[in-house]
Amino acid sequence: MNGRFLLVAAIIAEVVGTLALRASVDHSAWIAVVVVGYIAAFTLLGLTLRAGMSISVVYGIWGACGTVLVAFLGMVVFHESLSGTALVGISVIVAGVVLIETGTGHSKPAKPEDVAV
Template sequence: MNRWGLLAGAILAEVAGTMALRASVDHAGWAPVVVVGYAAAYTLLGLSLRSGLTIGVAYGIWGACGVALTAVLGTVLFGEVLSGVAILGLGLIIVGVVLIETGARHTERAATQEVRS
């Protein structure tokens, strides 16, 4: 699996664990899913780092996407309300992830050019 696939898996596992954590407030039977979700998330995040992602990029994208997906799913699954300011914040998270990825690609290209020189 490639590094981006591992990171995507880490994000989905973390969000699943967090949704299970919220569900466990009402039904304690969700607790094992919380543990498995977070264990899988950290394992996949570690594997994505081993595959070559830098910690700043991987953790930034993992955290930002996790927050955004958790907020949206909290609204859909649990009826939580997102204010206009929260929706603006989600937009800023998306912009931040794009900037992090763009900056990482620029840095990777510069490093590759230095090695070739």
């Protein structure tokens, strides 16, 4: 399966889980969605790595996209606010991921048997 598709699905699952975590503050029934969201996110991350994407790129994109989406959706859904400083921080996160993505060679990751423990 396509690694980028799996990564997008992992990001969506993580964002859903995190938003449900915030919603569980008001209604404990959302805890089930939190658990399912995070299990799905980490499973999809593992599948993304298995598809051949490097961990630095996968984790950077997953973390940054999740942070940005949760911050903006928190504003929309939960009426939270973002300061100018927070917006600068989000911009720095996005710039960092772009730098990681453009600075990473897209070589195949090492096979598990090639990694020294």
